[in-house]
Every structure is written in C-alpha cells, then in structure tokens.
Amino acid sequence: xxxxxxxxxxxxxxxxxxxxxxxxxxxxxxxxxxxxxxxxxxxxxxxxxxxxxxxxxxxxxxxxxxxxxxxxxxxxxxxxxxxxxxxxxxxxxxxxxxxxxxxxxxxxxxxxxxxxxxxxxxxxxxxxxxxxxxxxxxxxxxxxxxxxxxxxxxxxxxxxxxxxxxxxxxxxxxxxxxxxxxxxxxxxxxxxxxxxxxxxxxxxxxxxxxxxxxxxxxxxxxxxxxxxxxxxxxxxxxxxxxxxxxxxxxxxxxxxxxxxxxxxxxxxxxxxxxxxxxxxxxxxxxxxxxxxxxxxxxxxxxxxxxxxxxxxxxxxxxxxxxxxxxxxxxxxxxxxxxxxxxxxxxxxxxxxxxxxxxxxxxxxxxxxxxxxxxxx
Amino acid sequence: xxxxxxxxxxxxxxxxxxxxxxxxxxxxxxxxxxxxxxxxxxxxxxxxxxxxxxxxxxxxxxxxxxxxxxxxxxxxxxxxxxxxxxxxxxxxxxxxxxxxxxxxxxxxxxxxxxxxxxxxxxxxxxxxxxxxxxxxxxxxxxxxxxxxxxxxxxxxxxxxxxxxxxxxxxxxxxxxxxxxxxxxxxxxxxxxxxxxxxxxxxxxxxxxxxxxxxxxxxxxxxxxxxxxxxxxx
Numbered sequence: 001x002x003x004x005x006x007x008x009x010x011x012x013x014x015x016x017x018x019x020x021x022x023x024x025x026x027x028x029x030x031x032x033x034x035x036x037x038x039x040x041x042x043x044x045x046x047x048x049x050x051x052x053x054x055x056x057x058x059x060x061x062x063x064x065x066x067x068x069x070x071x072x073x074x075x076x077x078x079x080x081x082x083x084x085x086x087x088x089x090x091x092x093x094x095x096x097x098x099x100x101x102x103x104x105x106x107x108x109x110x111x112x113x114x115x116x117x118x119x120x121x122x123x124x125x126x127x128x129x130x131x132x133x134x135x136x137x138x139x140x141x142x143x144x145x146x147x148x149x150x151x152x153x154x155x156x157x158x159x160x161x162x163x164x165x166x167x168x169x170x171x172x173x174x175x176x177x178x179x180x181x182x183x184x185x186x187x188x189x190x191x192x193x194x195x196x197x198x199x200x201x202x203x204x205x206x207x208x209x210x211x212x213x214x215x216x217x218x219x220x221x222x223x224x225x226x227x228x229x230x231x232x233x234x235x236x237x238x239x240x241x242x243x244x245x246x247x248x249x250x251x252x253x254x255x256x257x258x259x260x261x262x263x264x265x266x267x268x269x270x271x272x273x274x275x276x277x278x279x280x281x282x283x284x285x286x287x288x289x290x291x292x293x294x295x296x297x298x299x300x301x302x303x304x305x306x307x308x309x310x311x312x313x314x315x316x317x318x319x320x321x322x323x324x325x326x327x328x329x330x331x332x333x334x335x336x337x338x339x340x341x342x343x344x345x346x347x348x349x350x351x352x353x354x355x356x357x358x359x360x361x362x363x364x365x366x367x368x369x370x371x372x373x374x375x376x
Numbered sequence: 377x378x379x380x381x382x383x384x385x386x387x388x389x390x391x392x393x394x395x396x397x398x399x400x401x402x403x404x405x406x407x408x409x410x411x412x413x414x415x416x417x418x419x420x421x422x423x424x425x426x427x428x429x430x431x432x433x434x435x436x437x438x439x440x441x442x443x444x445x446x447x448x449x450x451x452x453x454x455x456x457x458x459x460x461x462x463x464x465x466x467x468x469x470x471x472x473x474x475x476x477x478x479x480x481x482x483x484x485x486x487x488x489x490x491x492x493x494x495x496x497x498x499x500x501x502x503x504x505x506x507x508x509x510x511x512x513x514x515x516x517x518x519x520x521x522x523x524x525x526x527x528x529x530x531x532x533x534x535x536x537x538x539x540x541x542x543x544x545x546x547x548x549x550x551x552x553x554x555x556x557x558x559x560x561x562x563x564x565x566x567x568x569x570x571x572x573x574x575x576x577x578x579x580x581x582x583x584x585x586x587x588x589x590x591x592x593x594x595x596x597x598x599x600x601x602x603x604x605x606x607x608x609x
Binding site (some may be wrong): 024031220 | 427430431434435458520528578581582601
C-alpha cells in the first residue's frame with residue numbers, strides 16, 4: 001500500500017513546498033490602511049460630542065461602520081449614548097436579542113440584520129432599515145423607524161407578546177410570521193402565518209385583524225387602512241366583522257378600504273369608505289430577508305428532526321447537507337432536495353415539516369440552496 | 377464579497393509617521409510595549425502593529441481561502457485588524473501575540489466561509505486559466521502557478537477544521553501544540569485532523585483526473601525531461 005501511495009506523497013510534499021515558497025500576497029496596503037485608519041470626518045465627529053475618552057472616540061467611527069454593515073447602538077436614559085455592539089459583519093449569525101437593552105437602536109446596512117429572542121421571536125431588519133427596542137419585557141415591542149422588518153413569533157398563550165410600532169400605528173401579534181414596512185406615509189403589513197392586529201397606538205380598539213395570506217396598507221396613525229385577503233375590520237364592541245361582510249357594502253374588485261373613527265356625536269367607530277390606494281404589486285421574487293426568514297425556520301425544523309431522529313449514544317453526531325427549496329409564487333414549498341441525502345428518518349421528518357413552511361408571495365417564486373451543518 | 381467599511385475616524389487618524397513621530401516609532405521595538413500602548417488607545421502603536429503583521433495575516437488569509445490578491449482578500453485582512461482593534465484589550469499575553477493573531481485570523485476566515493455557505497450557491501465560471509492542457513505551458517512560473525491553484529482547489533475541498541490545521545501546520549509551519557492553541561483544540565485532536573487532512577488530500581490527488589497533470593509535471597520535472605517533447609511522444 002505504501003508503495004502505491006508514495007508518488008502521491010511526493011507530489012503532495014512538492015505542492016506543499018511550492019505553496020510555502022510563495023511570497024505573501026501583494027495587496028494595496030495604502031488602501032487597506034486608509035480604510036482602516038480613515039481620516040476624521042466633521043459630521044462623524046460631531047455625532048458624539050459627549051464621548052470623551054480615547055476609546056470612545058473610535059466608537060464614533062465604528063458607529064459609521066455599523067451603520068453600513070449592521071450594528072446595534074445602545075441608548076441609555078434620555079441621552080443617546082451611542083456605543084457599538086460587537087456585530088459579526090461578515091457573519092450571518094443572528095444577534096442575541098435578549099442582550100439588547102431597552103432603547104437599543106438596531107440599524108441594518110447593506111445586509112439584513114437578524115435578531116433572535118430565544119424561544120420568543122426572531123425578527124429580521126431588512127437592508128437600510130432601523131428599529132428601536134421600545135419594550136424588552138414580557139411584551140417585546142419594536143419601534144420601526146424606517147424600512148421594513150419581518151418577524152416570526154413563537155405562539156404564546158399570552159395575548160400580543162410581540163408588537164411593532166410604526167408612527168402612531170401599533171401592529172401586535174400572537175404567534176405568527178409577518179412583515180411590516182414603513183414608507184413615507186403608510187404602514188404596509190403582510191401576514192404569512194397567524195393573526196396580526198393593527199390599531200392606533202395607545203388604544204386597544206378598534207383594530208384591523210389580518211390573518212394568514214392577507215395584507216394591508218394603513219395610515220401612520222393606524223386609524224385608516226385598506227386590507228386584502230383574509231382580513232377583518234373590528235369595531236369597538238369587540239365583534240369582528242369578516243372582511244366579506246365589510247366588502248359586501250363596498251364595490252367589488254378593489255381592495256377594501258376602511259376608515260376607523262369616532263363620529264362627532266361620540267358614537268362607536270364604524271368602518272367608512274375612503275379612496276382606495278393603488279393595489280400593492282407583488283415582487284418578482286421574495287426578498288432576501290423573506291427568504292432568510294424561511295431559511296431560519298427551515299434550520300430550526302431540521303435541527304429538531306436531527307435531534308429527534310438520531311441516536312446520540314453519548315457521542316457528538318453531525319451532518320452537513322445542501323438543502324434546495326423550490327418555492328412557488330404563492331409561497332408554498334414546491335420541492336425539497338437534500339444533497340447529500342440525510343438519514344431516511346431525519347429526511348422524512350424534515351421534508352414533512354418543510355412542506356408546511358410558507359414563504360412570502362411573489363410573481364415567480366424562487367429556488368435556492370443552503371448548506372446546513374446539523375449536530376446534536 | 378465581504379462588506380467593507382471604514383472604522384474611522386480613529387484617534388490617531390490624521391497623524392503622520394513623519395519627523396519626530398517617525399523617530400519615536402523607530403525607537404519602539406519591544407512588542408509587548410507596543411501592545412500595551414495599543415491597549416491604552418495609542419493609535420500610532422496600533423498602526424505599527426498593523427504594519428508589522430499585515431503581511432503575515434494576508435498570507436494566512438490567502439492560504440486559508442486560496443484566493444489571489446484581490447479586494448476580497450483586502451476586505452478579509454481589514455476585518456482581521458478590525459477584530460484585533462476590538463479585542464486587543466483581551467489579549468493578556470498568556471500566549472504569543474502571533475498565536476493570538478493567528479487565532480483571530482482563522483476565526484475571521486471561518487466566519488466568512490460560513491456566511492458564504494449560507495448565501496445562495498452561485499455556479500462560478502470554471503477557471504480555465506490553470507486548467508489548460510500541459511502543452512500550453514510556456515515556462516516554469518506558469519506551471520508552478522497552475523500547480524498552486526490546483527492545490528488550493530484541493531484544500532478547498534477539505535472541511536474547515538482540517539483545512540485550518542493543515543494550513544497552520546504544513547504551510548505556516550506551526551507545531552501541533554501551537555496549532556492546538558490557535559484552534560482551541562487538544563493536541564491529539566490536531567494530530568488526528570492533520571492525519572486525515574493529509575490522507576484526504578492524497579486520495580484527491582489520486583482520484584481527481586483534473587489534477588493528473590500536476591503529478592505528470594512533477595514527474596517530468598524530476599526526470600529532467602523537457603515537457604513539450606515528452607508530451608509529443
């Protein structure tokens with residue numbers, strides 16, 4: 001055997017030698033150094049006038065980097081003390097949401113930022129969006145300042161464990177997957193799982209109820225909006241009118257437009273008509289963050305199957321596989337492929353679970369591949 | 377591609393290594409003193425650390441990724457020094473600074489590779505620049521470049537853990553115990569990974585038809601026969 005392998009050994013040793021003899025790569029060191037040690041810029045310097053120590057000044061620079069690549073800025077009491085939270089710029093690892101202090105300001109750069117609250121929720125801030133952690137207690141509340149975020153909330157018997165505030169609108173959820181986007185003057189909400197309540201901030205009624213596969217466009221004050229799909233307008237007596245009931249009083253075809261408000265006589269808020277906004281157009285394909293949200297669910301599901309369907313026997317078991325998911329335009333999973341295949345029991349479990357995942361709607365759907373490393 | 381960002385403005389930005397400053401830096405030869413100054417926020421010291429170690433970091437990043445000099449490589453090197461900047465205060469001198477720097481570098485590269493794996497898989501155009509027929513070889517340098525490229529393609533097929541220990545030991549020349557410190561694994565584990573890494577590479581050499589030319593070139597070179605004549609016979 002050794003005689004057969006000897007030529008390869010010699011070749012390998014020779015290759016190693018040749019690589020070792022190679023000189024270090026000749027990079028543009030001036031450029032690297034300039035980027036690393038950039039000149040101070042007045043607007044950045046003035047952003048943190050209260051930071052006095054020598055190591056807090058670099059924080060201002062790191063803040064700029066964080067704004068580009070995704071960073072978290074802590075806000076303490078009334079004074080916004082901006083310090084960089086270590087963020088793996090080139091990692092897709094989610095941030096630990098449980099470590100974010102109240103008032104933490106999360107800003108996504110060119111890439112989405114994923115924040116996970118163990119056992120509670122996982123939300124993805126889309127590129128160039130920003131949000132503030134407004135409440136980090138039992139009720140997790142985010143204030144979306146710009147852009148869009150999508151979230152998956154673990155079902156909880158407590159009502160409304162997760163909420164997103166956009167201007168004067170409050171979007172509260174139970175256990176669901178949904179997306180909220182803030183435009184210049186609207187709040188766009190789409191729901192892929194569960195139920196979401198949209199209501200004016202500070203009041204718990206009236207509200208719009210959006211269920212799975214529905215979407216809505218609302219004013220920033222949360223009082224007016226139009227809904228599509230399996231949605232309801234709820235009046236303040238607590239009874240929900242089904243969307244079809246509301247629709248029966250409105251011209252068919254157009255998205256339903258509802259205004260909640262109290263009439264001058266002080267009566268109950270009632271749905272009334274207002275001009276219909278243009279119908280939101282489906283994107284050609286789901287956005288990266290929407291795909292990543294689904295990927296996160298897929299990973300959790302596969303880890304669960306791997307854990308449940310493999311025997312540990314006291315040793316660490318790991319597997320690596322490439323998952324190819326084909327998603328239809330209506331967000332359903334068309335096909336699931338593992339390469340290399342997993343153990344039959346694990347794969348059956350994963351396929352069954354993955355087929356129940358729902359992705360965002362789009363015109364074409366999408367097919368993508370991710371490599372997962374599973375271990376237990 | 378790795379996202380790029382400036383970390384500045386840093387407190388030392390704007391200062392130049394000219395005149396008295398340069399003279400002062402020249403006097404600083406003790407690494408530990410340099411690191412202490414760095415921890416204290418001395419920008420000039422950090423820049424000196426960067427300049428003293430950037431080539432080593434770039435070489436290791438290149439060997440870990442198999443990439444030629446490129447903007448991507450620069451981004452990774454920059455990321456390494458960003459991490460150094462962020463965590464230099466955690467370096468307590470319990471290991472050599474170079475070992476600690478190796479660890480930071482390896483971690484950055486592995487993070488980058490993991491992130492790349494979680495992104496959509498794009499079919500890269502096959503690089504034929506080093507895959508042409510051996511008869512196309514014009515000189516020894518080109519042949520060597522092809523061999524090195526082929527070797528990096530082999531390395532890329534190893535798992536992250538095996539590739540890391542192989543690069544650190546076989547290419548960077550670290551002892552198994554030093555490698556163990558870098559990758560935070562027992563020495564025995566490092567030796568095991570080295571064994572299997574080498575065995576897998578040998579199997580790849582044997583089974584990969586695209587790499588047959590590497591062995592052929594080396595055999596011909598060792599026999600002293602001109603490559604072109606041998607190919608034509």
